[in-house]
Amino acid sequence: MIRNELLKLFVNNNTNFISLFFPYDYKCQVNWNIRCFSNLKYFYFCNDIDQNILKELATVSKSIKIFNCDVVNCNDISGIIRLIEVQKNLDSVRISRCDKYETWQSIEEVLIKKAITVQNLYLSYNWHFDVDLKFLSHFVNLKSLEIIECSRPPNQNGTILNLNQSEKMSLPALKILKTNQVSFIMMTRLIESANVQLTVIDIHFEDIFCDFEDVRRFFQAIYQNCPNIEYLTLPIKDYVLIEFERLLINCQHLIGLVIRSERGLQYKSLFEILNKSSPSSLIKFGFSLNRKFGGKYKLLRSFLANWKDRHTMLLQIWPVNYILGHEKEVNRLYELIKYYEARGIVKQIDWGINWCYDSEESIWIEKRYFY
Helix, strand or coil: CHHHHHHHHCCCCCCCCCCECCCCCCCCCCCCHHHHHHHCCEEECCCCCHHHHHHHHCCCCCCCEEEEEEECCCCCCHHHHHHHHHHCCCCEEEEEEEECHHHHHHHHHHHCCCCCCEEEEEEEECCEEEEEEHHHHHHCCCCEEEEEEECCCCCCCCCCCCCHCCCCCCCCCCCCCEEEEHHHHHHHHHHHHHHHCCCCCEECCCCEEEEEEEEHHHHHHHHCCCCCCCCEEECCCCCCCCHHHHHHHHCCCCCEEEECCCCCHHHHHHHHHHHHHHHCCEEEEEEEEEHHHHHHHHHHHHHHHHCCCCCCCEEEEEEECCCHHHHHHHHHHHHHHHHHHHHHCCCEEEEEECCCCCCCCCCCCCCCCCC
C-alpha cells in the first residue's frame, strides 16, 4: 500500500522519466502514463519480474536505447520479448545469465528483428547451449560484442558449437570484442569475421581445457586479421610465445597489453620478446603477478632497464595471492618500480588493476555502455 502511494507521487503528468530500474521480484502495478515514459532511454530489470508489467510498458515506451535484463530462472519472458519488439532505436542490449535454451532461442529471434540498430551487445548464457553464432551476422552495425559462457565446461573446446555454420559469419563494423570462458575456436571465428576494424580484444579464459593448436590458431588470427588492434588482453603461455612475438611485429598500432594469467609462463622469455619486438606505440602494460613471482623480480628489473630509449610506459601490476608473510617480496616490487619511475622509464604505476578505469592514461580504455 505505502509503495503504491509513493509511486503515485512520482508517476504523474509533471514527471518525465529517461531511466528506469526494476529490482528482483518486482510485482507492484504502475500507472504507465504516456507523458511520463514515452521518452524512456535506459531500462534495467532483474529476473522474475511480472511479465504483464513489461507488456504494459511496451504500450507507451518505444524509445529505449539501452536495454539491460537478467533472465536467470525466468520461465516466462513474453513481456521481455514484447518490450524489445516495439523499440524503434535499440542501441545497446545486455542479456545476462540465460540458463534455459528455450529462453535463448526466443531472445535470439527477437534480437535478429532489431539487429539493424544494435551497436553494442552483451550475451551471457550456459556453456551447454548449442549456440550457432552465425545469427550475429544480422548485426551489420554491431561495434561492441561481449560474450560470457556461464559455468565451466567439461570439454576442451569449451562449448558445443556448430562450427561449419559459424565459419561464414560476418561482423563488418565490430571494433570491440570481449569474451569470458568462450572457446579459442569460437574466438578465432569471431576475429576472422570482424577482420581489420577490430581495435580492442579482451579475453578471459581458464586454461585447463586449452588445446595447443586452438590457442596457436587464435594468436595467428589476431596478427593475420587485426593490423589495427590497439588494446589487447589475453592469457599467454610458453607454447605460444613464438606466435606472440609475431603478433607484436605485425600489430604496429598496439598501445596497451594486459596479461591476465601467469600460470605456465616463463617471464624471462616474455620480457625479452617485449624488449625486442614491441612496436613503438606499445606503452601501456598490465601484469598479474602472484606470490611465486616474488623471487623473480630481477626479471622485471631487467625488462624495465632494457626499456630505455623508448617511450615512457604506464604500468599496472596486480599482486595476486600475496599474504602477510610475503610483505617483504611486495615491498621489493614497490621499491623496484619507484626506482624506474624516478629515472623516467615508468611514467605511472597503479597497484591493483582496475579494468574499468576512466583515466585517459589507464592501461585499459573502455566505454561503459551498461553502467
